[in-house]
Amino acid sequence: MSEPEARSTGEFGEPAADAVFRTVRAGNAFEETVERLLSAIKLGVVARGERFPPERELAGRLGVSRITLREAIRALQESGYVESRRGRFGGTFVTYVPPRPSxxxxxxxxxxxxxxxxxxxxxxxxxxxxxxxxxxxxxxxxxxxxxxxxxxxxxxxxxxxxxxxxxxxxxxxxxxxxxxxxxxxxxxxxxxxxxxxxxxxxxxxxxxxxxxxxxxxxxxxxxxxxxxxxxxxxxxxxxxxxxxxxxxxx
Known part of the structure; x- marks a missing residue:
C-alpha cells in the first residue's frame, strides 16, 4: 500500500500562512528566515506532523535564496522543531511539541x-x-x-x-x-x-x-x-x- 501524501500549507492555510511567510529583509536574511519558520510552527500555521511548502515555493515567498532557506531549516532541525524526509512524499515536517502547561x-x-x-x-x-x-x-x-x-x-x-x-x-x-x-x-x-x-x-x-x-x-x-x-x-x-x-x- 502506498504512503498517503502529507498536507502542506499550500493546501489548507493560505490566509494564515501569508501572515508569516512574508518577505524577509536582506540584511538579516538567515535570522529572519528562522524567525518566519519558527512563527509558522509556534502559531500552528504548520501543525505537528504537517509539511512546509516545497523548498522552491517557500524560498520565493520569503524572498531568500534556497541556500539560506536550507540553512534555516537545518538550524530548526538541530533544535528539534522539524525533520527532513526523503522520497516521493518527503519534505520538511514539523516535530515541535508545545511545552506542558506551567x-x-x-x-x-x-x-x-x-x-x-x-x-x-x-x-x-x-x-x-x-x-x-x-x-x-x-x-x-x-x-x-x-x-x-x-x-x-x-x-x-x-x-x-x-x-x-x-x-x-x-x-x-x-x-x-x-x-x-x-x-x-x-x-x-x-x-x-x-x-x-x-x-x-x-x-x-x-x-x-x-x-x-x-x-x-x-x-x-x-x-x-x-x-x-x-x-x-x-x-x-x-x-x-x-x-x-x-x-x-x-
Missing part, C-alpha cells in the same frame, strides 16, 4: 517580554477589533465567507491538544481577510507573544465552550455587516482571554 514557565516568559502585559493586550485588541470592524463594514465575498465559516468549524471541532492552533488560525484569518499585510504581520507577531503565555496555561472545557459562543458571535456580526456588534463581540472575547491570563499569572 505557571512558572508562563511567569518566566512574561518576565522576558518587552513591555507590560497590559500593553500587549491593548495592542492586540486594537488590531483584532479593527480587523473585525473593517470586515463587517465592507462585507465578505462568498469565498471569504466560506473560508471564515470553515475556520470557525475547525476551531469548534478541535481537540484539546489542537485547540490553540485552530484558534490561532481563526484569528489570523480574520486579519488576512482585511487584505492588509501590515495588519496581518502585526497580529502574527503579537499572537506569537500571546501564544507563548497561552500554551503555558491549562485549557478548561468550560472556557472552550464560552470561547466557541464568542467566536460564533464575531462571525455572525461580520456576516450581518454590523460593525458595532462586531466591535463588542471581539472586545468581549479578548477581555475574557486577558482576564484568564491575569488570573493564571497572578
Amino acid at each position: 505557571k512558572a514557565e508562563a511567569q518566566r516568559l512574561l518576565a522576558r517580554m518587552d513591555g507590560s502585559l497590559d500593553d500587549l493586550f491593548v495592542f492586540r485588541e486594537a488590531l483584532e477589533v479593527g480587523a473585525a470592524v473593517r470586515l463587517a463594514g465592507v462585507g465578505l465575498t462568498a469565498e471569504q465567507e466560506e473560508l471564515l465559516l470553515t475556520r470557525l468549524a475547525e476551531v469548534d471541532a478541535a481537540s484539546t491538544d489542537d485547540y490553540r492552533r485552530c484558534d490561532t488560525v481563526f484569528h489570523l484569518t480574520l486579519a488576512e481577510l482585511t487584505g492588509s499585510p501590515s495588519l496581518s504581520s502585526a497580529l502574527a507577531d503579537t499572537r506569537m507573544r500571546i501564544n507563548d503565555l497561552l500554551n503555558a496555561m491549562p485549557i478548561l472545557a468550560r472556557n472552550l465552550e464560552h470561547s466557541s459562543r464568542q467566536h460564533r458571535a464575531i462571525v455572525d456580526a461580520i456576516r450581518a455587516r454590523e460593525p458595532d456588534t462586531a466591535r463588542r463581540a471581539v472586545a468581549e472575547h479578548l477581555d475574557g482571554t486577558a482576564a484568564l491570563l491575569r488570573a493564571f499569572l497572578g
Whole structure:
C-alpha cells in the first residue's frame, strides 16, 4: 500500500500562512528566515506532523535564496522543531511539541517580554477589533465567507491538544481577510507573544465552550455587516482571554 501524501500549507492555510511567510529583509536574511519558520510552527500555521511548502515555493515567498532557506531549516532541525524526509512524499515536517502547561514557565516568559502585559493586550485588541470592524463594514465575498465559516468549524471541532492552533488560525484569518499585510504581520507577531503565555496555561472545557459562543458571535456580526456588534463581540472575547491570563499569572 502506498504512503498517503502529507498536507502542506499550500493546501489548507493560505490566509494564515501569508501572515508569516512574508518577505524577509536582506540584511538579516538567515535570522529572519528562522524567525518566519519558527512563527509558522509556534502559531500552528504548520501543525505537528504537517509539511512546509516545497523548498522552491517557500524560498520565493520569503524572498531568500534556497541556500539560506536550507540553512534555516537545518538550524530548526538541530533544535528539534522539524525533520527532513526523503522520497516521493518527503519534505520538511514539523516535530515541535508545545511545552506542558506551567505557571512558572508562563511567569518566566512574561518576565522576558518587552513591555507590560497590559500593553500587549491593548495592542492586540486594537488590531483584532479593527480587523473585525473593517470586515463587517465592507462585507465578505462568498469565498471569504466560506473560508471564515470553515475556520470557525475547525476551531469548534478541535481537540484539546489542537485547540490553540485552530484558534490561532481563526484569528489570523480574520486579519488576512482585511487584505492588509501590515495588519496581518502585526497580529502574527503579537499572537506569537500571546501564544507563548497561552500554551503555558491549562485549557478548561468550560472556557472552550464560552470561547466557541464568542467566536460564533464575531462571525455572525461580520456576516450581518454590523460593525458595532462586531466591535463588542471581539472586545468581549479578548477581555475574557486577558482576564484568564491575569488570573493564571497572578
